Amino acid sequence: VHETGLALEIYRAARQAAGSEGGFPLAKVSVAIGELSAVEPSLLEFAWQAVVAGGKDAAAQLEVEWCPVTRYCPRCGEGKGSSLGSWLPLCPDCGDPMLVKGGEELDLLRVTIEMPDGVPT
Numbered sequence: 001v002h003e004t005g006l007a008l009e010i011y012r013a014a015r016q017a018a019g020s021e022g023g024f025p026l027a028k029v030s031v032a033i034g035e036l037s038a039v040e041p042s043l044l045e046f047a048w049q050a051v052v053a054g055g056k057d058a059a060a061q062l063e064v065e066w067c068p069v070t071r072y073c074p075r076c077g078e079g080k081g082s083s084l085g086s087w088l089p090l091c092p093d094c095g096d097p098m099l100v101k102g103g104e105e106l107d108l109l110r111v112t113i114e115m116p117d118g119v120p121t
C-alpha cells in the first residue's frame with residue numbers, strides 16, 4: 001500500500017464524513033489499520049501531515065488504531081497470541097496448525113470536527 005495515496009483517500013473520506021459541518025476544520029481523524037494491511041503507521045502519519053499541510057485542516061491529527069493479527073487454534077478454539085514470527089505455527093497444546101483472524105482492517109473510524117467557540121457539539 002502506498003501511504004501517500006492512502007492518506008489522501010482518508011482525508012477525502014473524512015471531509016465527506018464531516019458532511020454539513022464540512023465548513024469547519026477537522027480536529028481528529030481515527031482510522032483502524034490492520035497488521036496485514038501492509039500499511040506502516042508511522043509512514044501513514046507522515047503522509048497525513050503532508051496531505052493536510054497548508055490547508056485549513058493543517059492541525060488535524062491522524063489517530064491510528066493498530067489491529068494486530070490474532071492466531072487461534074480451530075481445535076482448542078482459543079486465541080494464542082498475536083505473533084507473526086513464523087508461518088503455519090502449530091498449536092502448543094494440541095499440535096494442530098493454527099489459523100489467523102483479523103489484521104486486515106483498513107477503516108475510517110471517527111471524524112472529529114473543530115467546532116468554533118459557542119457552538120454546542
Ligand SMILES: [Zn+2]
Pocket residue numbers: 073074075076077091092093094095096
Ligand atoms: Zn490446539
